[in-house]
Amino acid sequence: MSSVPTDPTSEVPWGRPPVPGVPVPPFASRDEHMLFLRCLGVHVAASGVVPLQRTDVVLLTLLQEEAYALRWQQGDHPVQPSPLAMRIAVRTFFPAPWTPRALADSLRATGVLGTEWVEAGEGRVHWGSDPTFRAERRADGTWHVTRSERGSTRVYADLPGDDDLVLMLQAHHVVFGFPLGHRTDDVPVDALVRAATQGADSWTRHSALPYVATWTATVAEARRAADDRPEARD
Numbered sequence: 479m480s481s482v483p484t485d486p487t488s489e490v491p492w493g494r495p496p497v498p499g500v501p502v503p504p505f506a507s508r509d510e511h512m513l514f515l516r517c518l519g520v521h522v523a524a525s526g527v528v529p530l531q532r533t534d535v536v537l538l539t540l541l542q543e544e545a546y547a548l549r550w551q552q553g554d555h556p557v558q559p560s561p562l563a564m565r566i567a568v569r570t571f572f573p574a575p576w577t578p579r580a581l582a583d584s585l586r587a588t589g590v591l592g593t594e595w596v597e598a599g600e601g602r603v604h605w606g607s608d609p610t611f612r613a614e615r616r617a618d619g620t621w622h623v624t625r626s627e628r629g630s631t632r633v634y635a636d637l638p639g640d641d642d643l644v645l646m647l648q649a650h651h652v653v654f655g656f657p658l659g660h661r662t663d664d665v666p667v668d669a670l671v672r673a674a675t676q677g678a679d680s681w682t683r684h685s686a687l688p689y690v691a692t693w694t695a696t697v698a699e700a701r702r703a704a705d706d707r708p709e710a711r712d
Contacts, residue, residue: 489571490649496575496641503584504557508548511555514574515545515563521572529694532681537566564588568648578603578613578621578643585651596647603643605650613643 500517501510519541526534544560559567564584567574576584582598582605584590596605601615609627611634616622621643625634637643654660657667684690 490645491571492642492645494571494573494641494645496644497573498575500572500574502574502576502580503559503587505555506557508555511548511557511559512545514559515541515548517574518563518567518572522566522570523693524697524700525570529685530690532677541566558584558587561588561590564590568651569653571645571648576644577640578647581644581647585647590651603647605647611650613637613646 497517501514503511503514505511505514519538522537522541523530523534540562544563548556558564566572568585568590579598579600582596582603585596595607596603598604603613605611609625611623611625613621613623619639621637621639623634623637623643623646624631635646637646657665
């Protein structure tokens with residue numbers, strides 16, 4: 479029986495399958511890298527609330543600028559995402575069909591380590607530093623995860639397969655970005671909120687433009703199609 483965390487307040491989409499056809503690093507070609515960035519852009523645009531918010535568009539702009547640079551870059555193509563793209567992918571639970579080892583290797587190669595380190599081999603993944611986590615693959619393909627802290631080790635989770643271990647690795651590399659979860663008494667919060675409110679009002683007007691409305695309609699249609707799809711039978 480699986481003991482994947484099921485806290486309804488958790489943002490981790492436990493049990494969500496990866497999307498086939500999304501390239502996984504190391505990329506075999508520049509076209510694979512470009513497709514990874516384009517798929518990541520769709521994922522980011524579809525993950526926010528409807529209509530799109532200005533912060534969503536900022537992330538999309540950064541990814542698009544990276545795609546432009548990659549298109550005109552001379553020489554060998556990068557086989558790993560940039561640290562920026564990797565951080566966005568991990569922190570939005572991008573559903574590329576990573577294996578736990580491939581994700582761990584990309585975290586190391588790109589330097590994106592929200593915990594102190596991550597290391598993977600055949601049938602094992604270790605990560606963290608006080609606490610540290612150790613995942614061991616059982617013969618049936620499930621993963622047994624333990625947590626060790628200050629000399630004490632306990633069972634942390636039993637995961638049904640690679641996909642949920644990938645989600646756990648992503649979740650453990652998410653940080654609380656300032657100001658969320660931080661003190662803000664050294665920052666002029668009131669003035670900044672007032673300035674941001676004016677910007678939010680201007681974005682509300684901008685978001686009525688056709689290019690934003692077209693994307694909103696695309697998402698709505700895709701979600702309706704998903705809701706109408708017959709449930710898979712065991």
